[in-house]
Amino acid sequence: MKRIFLSKLLIISLFLLNFCFSQKNxxxxxxxxxxxxxxxxxxxxxxxxxxxxxxxxxxxxxxxxxxxxxxxxxxxxxxxxxxxxxxxxxxxxxxxxxxxxxxxxxxxxxxxxxxxxxxxxxxxxxxxxxxxxxxxxxxxxxxxxxxxxxxxxxxxxxxxxxxxxxxxxxxxxxxxxxxxxxxxxxxxxxxxxxxxxxxxxxSMANRSAKFRFHGYSAHAAGAPEKGRSALDAVEAMNHMVNLMREHIPDGSRIHYVITRGGNAPNVVPDFAEVFYYVRDFNVDILEDIWSRVLKTAEGAALGTGTRLEYEIIHGNRxxxxxxxxxxxxxxxxxxxxxxxxxxxxxxxxxxxxxxxxxxxxxxxxxxxxxxxxxxxxxxxxxxxxxxxxxxxxxxxxxxxxxxxxxxxxxxxxxxxxxxxxxxxxxxxxxxxxxxxxxxxxxxxxxxxxxxxxxxxGPKFNYYSLLGERNPPLDYRK
The missing domain is CATH 3.40.630.10 (Zn peptidases)
Incomplete structure (x- = not known):
């Protein structure tokens, strides 16, 4: 019995010694x-x-x-x-x-x-x-x-x-x-x-892109029928996305800012750009919302007679x-x-x-x-x-x-x-x-x-939400 007690005492002493040494380190x-x-x-x-x-x-x-x-x-x-x-x-x-x-x-x-x-x-x-x-x-x-x-x-x-x-x-x-x-x-x-x-x-998964619309410039008063406004396309896209907000999950988030909208009111803008973020806690839900945002951009280009291109800027899980x-x-x-x-x-x-x-x-x-x-x-x-x-x-x-x-x-x-x-x-x-x-x-x-x-989970397979693009080294310029 005494031997068992001494063994336990030794173990406790060694533990305390190790703990004190660790705390000292x-x-x-x-x-x-x-x-x-x-x-x-x-x-x-x-x-x-x-x-x-x-x-x-x-x-x-x-x-x-x-x-x-x-x-x-x-x-x-x-x-x-x-x-x-x-x-x-x-x-x-x-x-x-x-x-x-x-x-x-x-x-x-x-x-x-x-x-x-x-x-x-x-x-x-x-x-x-x-x-x-x-x-x-x-x-x-x-x-x-x-x-x-x-x-x-x-x-x-x-x-x-x-x-x-x-x-x-x-x-x-x-x-x-x-x-x-x-x-x-x-x-x-x-x-x-x-x-x-x-x-x-x-945190929220997030993907962003810049949507760029290309139209035709014209005199906004003298020959408006010859122009195709890229800014109209941006506004059409934004309007459709804002209507879409009613039909996405409560926790999802969509933000945008118009980064290029033309230079003068009397010139039909031949180029306009809008920068979008889409967020959700679930990557699958984000992907679904993202596909719908893309369709609004495509529809806006089709309806305004402009050409669309877009660039993924970033994406995080x-x-x-x-x-x-x-x-x-x-x-x-x-x-x-x-x-x-x-x-x-x-x-x-x-x-x-x-x-x-x-x-x-x-x-x-x-x-x-x-x-x-x-x-x-x-x-x-x-x-x-x-x-x-x-x-x-x-x-x-x-x-x-x-x-x-x-x-x-x-x-x-x-x-x-x-x-x-x-x-x-x-x-x-x-x-x-x-x-x-x-x-x-x-x-x-x-x-x-x-x-x-x-x-x-067993089905996890990593892929990047920003695709195969190279780092956008000029995204802040």
Whole structure:
């Protein structure tokens, strides 16, 4: 009996010793990020200032590559036929843990760090989705993981994916299509947000295209009968789509903007263009709606005597949740916690909060972690395609004032000052800590892969929603 007791005591002691050692290693990972906070803030602020649009992120991509290269990462540049895409890798063997990094800005939403609308003159874009923080935090996490692998002599590989043009360019989809994720065991992803959360969830599948109509110009008053208006075709298409809205599922979404409509009222437009998005949580439903949108375009061309051509711009699958990987991410977020504002940040946050329309969170929530539970997001992301190929854990961190929506000047503003930077550092710690846990728990990786296969279903066969087209490197020009 005494021998059994001593055996159990030894097992418990070894478990506690191993746990304490693990916690010590993780603390060292967090501290290695903290020590370089100023360096990472400078990188993020540089990318914030450049605010480069999708597929044009030359400086941002180069800075992240240089930072990783200086740390001993091997770099593959220009992957998937995208000049600003890259893969940075350190280590050897399995598991291979991938970390996603974005760095593209949005057009037309430049903003100074201010509590009122104050665009930056002569600047085209702005980081209204926090991708300057995204790319930098992921880089910081990858470097911290590299340090751990190196010092512990642990077998494994950390791989950072520099993924351009998330905002409407589907950069990751081309990288998936090129097979760059085929050998990865787990992918870790995060995003700037107005809250701290690591919930399993999904997003909307999305496909977009530019529909271009070609007609015949004529004098709109002197010889209108000789003209065939391309703008009429755009308006006819839009009208039919708007009628169609009554006959699609409640959760589906269709958006459009007329990008070219003619140059003068007294000239019948011989060219017009309209840019469409179609979304749904289900790919099959999206495909059905898309086929109907195409028919409205064809009908509009036929009815107006114009010629139609269209170009698929991007297409993303919905995110596929993975509860096994997500629980590990959530536990690490709980360990790190939320964002604590100092007096200056509280004043800034209060002023921003006054400008928000119907905020759905209070300011104190920045320091809290949202409860664990399934989330159905209404946006779309090219992370979706990655998540159907590799188990993917996702994270959101409060880099913006609570209640702030993405793609707003308030997001740009908070992301350019200490509130955003604090969130960035927290995100890096959570990502690095999650990677640490996965390197030390091969069974969790095995179970995450099993869950992926079960959620995809036996009939799953991946295809890209953007077809076989090449990356639209000029889609923001």
């Amino acid at each position: 993780k603390k060292e990972i967090h501290e290695s990020i903290e020590r370089r906070t100023k360096e990472y803030e400078d990188i993020a602020k540089s990318i914030w200032n450049w605010a480069e649009l999708g597929y044009q992120e030359e400086k941002s991509s180069a800075l992240l590559k240089e930072t990783l290269s200086d740390e001993g990462f091997s770099i593959k540049s220009g992957v998937a036929e995208i000049p600003t895409a890259f893969v940075a890798e350190y280590g050897s063997g399995r598991p291979i843990i991938g970390i996603l990094a974005e760095f593209d800005a949005l057009p037309g939403i430049s903003q100074e760090v201010a509590t009122k609308r104050k665009p930056i003159l002569d600047q085209v874009g702005g980081h209204a989705c926090g991708h300057h923080l995204f790319g930098t935090a992921s880089t910081a996490a990858a470097i911290a993981v590299k340090k751990y692998l190196n010092e512990s002599k642990k077998k494994g590989t950390v791989r950072l994916y520099g993924t351009p043009a998330e905002e409407g360019g589907s950069g990751k989809v081309y990288m998936v299509r090129a097979g760059l994720f085929d050998d990865v065991d787990i992918v870790l992803d995060w995003h700037a947000s107005d809250r701290n959360a690591a919930n399993p969830g999904t 919905p995110v596929l949740a993975n509860d096994v990987a997500q629980q590990i991410m959530y536990n690490n977020l709980k360990t790190i916690g939320g964002i604590d504002y100092d007096r200056k940040e509280k004043k800034f946050a209060n002023e921003i909060y006054k400008t928000l329309r119907n905020p759905n969170l209070d300011l104190e929530s920045a320091s809290e972690v949202q409860p664990y539970g399934f989330r159905k997001g209404k946006g779309s992301t090219d992370v979706g395609d990655v998540s159907w190929m590799v188990p993917t854990a996702r994270l959101r961190v409060a880099t913006w004032v609570p209640g702030t929506s993405a793609h707003t000047w308030q997001a740009v503003s908070a992301g350019g000052m200490s509130i955003g930077m604090k969130g960035m550092v927290n995100a890096a710690k959570v990502i690095a800590g999650t990677a640490f846990d996965l390197y030390n728990d091969p069974e969790a990786i095995k179970n995450a892969k099993k869950e992926l296969i079960e959620r995809r």
